[in-house]
Amino acid sequence: MTTDVLNETTNDHDSHDEHHDDHKMTGLKRWLYTTNHKDIGTLYLWFSFIMLLTGGALAMVIRAELFQPGLQIVEPDFFNQLTTVHGLIMVFGAIMPAFTGLANWMLPMMIGAPDMALPRLNNWSFWILPFAFGILISSFFMESGAPNFGWTFYAPLSTTYSNGSTAFFVFAVHIMGISSIMGAINIVVTIMNMRAPGMTYMKMPLFVWTFFITAYLLIAVMPVLAGVVTMLLTDTYFGTSFFNAAGGGDPVLFQHIFWFFGHPEVYIMILPAFGIVSTTIPAFSRKKLFGYSSMVYATSSIALLSFIVWAHHMFTTGMPLFGELFFMYCTMLIAVPTGVKVFNWVATMWRGSMTFETPMLFSLAFVILFTIGGFSGLMLAMTPVDFQYHDTYFVVAHFHYVLVTGSLFSIYAACYYWLPKWTGNMYNDSLSKWHFWCSLISVNLLFFPMHFLGLAGMPRRIPDYALQFADFNKWVSIGGFAFGLSQLIFLAVVIKCIRGGEKAPAKPWDGAEGLEWSVASPAPYHTFSTPPKVD
Amino acid sequence: MQKEPEQAIATEIAKQNTVTNNNKVIKKLVLIVFGMFGFGFALVPLYDVFCDITGLNGKTNTSAATYNADGIDTSRTITVQFITRNAQGVPWQFEPVINEMKVHPGEMKFVKFYAKNEATHDIVGQAVPSVSPGIAAAYFQKIECFCFTQQPLKASEDVEMGLQFYVDLELPPEVTTLTLSYTLYDVTEKVAS
Ligand code: HEM
Ligand SMILES: [Cu+2]
Numbered sequence A: 001m002t003t004d005v006l007n008e009t010t011n012d013h014d015s016h017d018e019h020h021d022d023h024k025m026t027g028l029k030r031w032l033y034t035t036n037h038k039d040i041g042t043l044y045l046w047f048s049f050i051m052l053l054t055g056g057a058l059a060m061v062i063r064a065e066l067f068q069p070g071l072q073i074v075e076p077d078f079f080n081q082l083t084t085v086h087g088l089i090m091v092f093g094a095i096m097p098a099f100t101g102l103a104n105w106m107l108p109m110m111i112g113a114p115d116m117a118l119p120r121l122n123n124w125s126f127w128i129l130p131f132a133f134g135i136l137i138s139s140f141f142m143e144s145g146a147p148n149f150g151w152t153f154y155a156p157l158s159t160t161y162s163n164g165s166t167a168f169f170v171f172a173v174h175i176m177g178i179s180s181i182m183g184a185i186n187i188v189v190t191i192m193n194m195r196a197p198g199m200t201y202m203k204m205p206l207f208v209w210t211f212f213i214t215a216y217l218l219i220a221v222m223p224v225l226a227g228v229v230t231m232l233l234t235d236t237y238f239g240t241s242f243f244n245a246a247g248g249g250d251p252v253l254f255q256h257i258f259w260f261f262g263h264p265e266v267y268i269m270i271l272p273a274f275g276i277v278s279t280t281i282p283a284f285s286r287k288k289l290f291g292y293s294s295m296v297y298a299t300s301s302i303a304l305l306s307f308i309v310w311a312h313h314m315f316t317t318g319m320p321l322f323g324e325l326f327f328m329y330c331t332m333l334i335a336v337p338t339g340v341k342v343f344n345w346v347a348t349m350w351r352g353s354m355t356f357e358t359p360m361l362f363s364l365a366f367v368i369l370f371t372i373g374g375f376s377g378l379m380l381a382m383t384p385v386d387f388q389y390h391d392t393y394f395v396v397a398h399f400h401y402v403l404v405t406g407s408l409f410s411i412y413a414a415c416y417y418w419l420p421k422w423t424g425n426m427y428n429d430s431l432s433k434w435h436f437w438c439s440l441i442s443v444n445l446l447f448f449p450m451h452f453l454g455l456a457g458m459p460r461r462i463p464d465y466a467l468q469f470a471d472f473n474k475w476v477s478i479g480g481f482a483f484g485l486s487q488l489i490f491l492a493v494v495i496k497c498i499r500g501g502e503k504a505p506a507k508p509w510d511g512a513e514g515l516e517w518s519v520a521s522p523a524p525y526h527t528f529s530t531p532p533k534v535d
Numbered sequence B: 001m002q003k004e005p006e007q008a009i010a011t012e013i014a015k016q017n018t019v020t021n022n023n024k025v026i027k028k029l030v031l032i033v034f035g036m037f038g039f040g041f042a043l044v045p046l047y048d049v050f051c052d053i054t055g056l057n058g059k060t061n062t063s064a065a066t067y068n069a070d071g072i073d074t075s076r077t078i079t080v081q082f083i084t085r086n087a088q089g090v091p092w093q094f095e096p097v098i099n100e101m102k103v104h105p106g107e108m109k110f111v112k113f114y115a116k117n118e119a120t121h122d123i124v125g126q127a128v129p130s131v132s133p134g135i136a137a138a139y140f141q142k143i144e145c146f147c148f149t150q151q152p153l154k155a156s157e158d159v160e161m162g163l164q165f166y167v168d169l170e171l172p173p174e175v176t177t178l179t180l181s182y183t184l185y186d187v188t189e190k191v192a193s
Helices: A002-010 A012-022 A027-033 A037-065 A076-111 A119-127 A129-141 A166-193 A206-237 A251-268 A271-285 A292-308 A321-349 A358-381 A383-389 A393-423 A429-455 A467-499 B005-054 B134-139 B188-192
Strands: B078-086 B092-096 B100-103 B108-117 B123-132 B140-145 B151-153 B158-167 B177-186
Touching (some): A037 A076, A076 A393, A206 A251, A251 A393, A271 A393, A292 A321, A321 A383, A358 A383, A358 A393, A358 A429, A393 A467, A429 A467, B100 B108, B108 B151, B123 B134, B123 B140
Antiparallel strands (some): B078 B100, B092 B108, B123 B151
């Protein structure tokens, strides 16, 4: 009795605070001012899905134009604007924010923390994003048109020969960069300082590890991106000559700086995917992840190696033989830790009691199709053959296998896996299976023939092509439309799941592990106000 | 949920520790951010130095070299080719007077390039040289070159511009042909500003 009274008084302040926090604001204000990690995670996820549909809509126009040889629908210059903005939106607007959204939702719950370490910063890093993409997309409606120099914005295309959209582009990229950096700082601080007592680094779920490493990569390379776009800006408008040969600069330097950012950037988009499937595969195989510590080391070495392979994007720029060999071998070296990961996923499934719920289906597709993308990457890494493959549809096939069937599929796996935790309801199973199978078939129809188109010599980034490529392109376009439509099924699944459905228990997957399943479904607005004990 | 009083106090202390710890980590991370931003810019001079030492990107000397070869190596004959290119939209006729010549390492040579401004307004041009294969760049020595300075030409004016060079005796043995390429840029606006 007496202790109770004591408790009342000492906790008075605390409970008042909690009461205050619990009082959610309503409507738009709640979302504008929120510092709750779950709210911000939701915002990120919806934003990225809207961007996926926007970037997808651009891709539909691209595929419609490429349905037949000849120019039917769009002018070549507008075609270039479409491919450029499609790439930028998908990389910076769809994939990266989706991962940040997952990190926001899940990291605190997985490490037993009440929220992210820096909630206000969190609010800012989300809310500047819509402005960045607003600026980028609005350039379509400007006199200059949208950026038309490719998502890689090589100088001098983006400087001397720019259509006037460079300033908008640079400004938008700066904002995206600041948002990513703030998000990454938040993730690092959260993981370093907010883990529940007893959760040592080597006890963290692999999902947490991959986001930890990814955040470091972001902090290391996003500033370089900011630097290179700043140079671009001053070259275009203020008469500097970083990349202008006439003034003593060098356009090849642009490619070096860009790819010094660019290659780690592609790992920023795949490491979290590794974390996701390392969570789902053990859950649906009902076994512990095979080789946990080797996974941690493999992820770290991939991250470190990613800093010394950038020039594999530049084999055809006239590098000396030594450089070509160096970058070729380093690139191939990355296949070793990547192979370790694939091996571990397969070994996890080996003799497990596997079931094939939708998150598992997406994860399995990920393992197989990402590996195909890794193999085409290895082919591209061989300098002599890259001279043939470079700037053809083979490269397009490669990066869509790793990014769409890799990163995007892993994001879908994560969404299905945690939707019951987020909404408190199970998703509609048969609809989700439709989403999976339609996506799986159409995505392969869309991207697999691109390998052959590339090998046969069809260049990338062109609105028109030689007649012999007509048949394959027709099939690719059909695959493209089908894949685009299939994503609307996902929208339907999510909306249905939010509205209702079978009630989800706290832990709907019997093989799942992790602290997030110890809280109710839907996860209460505040979780782990007092840290759980981890042993 | 009721907490033990000690635990409540412990939580409060833990909270404060977290805040100071957070600030420490944030400071370090922000330092990395600024460091890497600076590193991006540092790559510009680093790249130049790196290329200078290794001659990787085919860049040749940008100011006059002095002749200091010990004699002429008549046992080797190198073919030196000259090509020119106008950057997009530069309205000049610009070409080498001869397209190629044979030289022995150490031998001094003089060639001429012809330029004519075909526009109706004055233009300042700047030719930027590049040598291929890249590893040979460091061994191609220009003693005098029109590319060291800008070339202002009045409308319809023409000029013959000279290049004096020699190939270093240490030119790697596998190089038998050397291509010197000039790209001509319009720098009128840059000069004006
Ligand atoms: C086994 C690992 C990988 C290897 C060996 C590899 C190798 C390569 C090479 C050599 C290229 C340059 C091709 C060219 O332009 O000629 C390339 C392009 C590309 N890769 Fe990979 N890659 C790998 C994994 C990945 C991953 C995981 C991602 C992203 C999630 C990725 C995304 C990209 C992108 C976006 C491009 C094209 C960039 C562009 O020019 O627009 N790659 N890859
Ligand atoms: Cu790369």
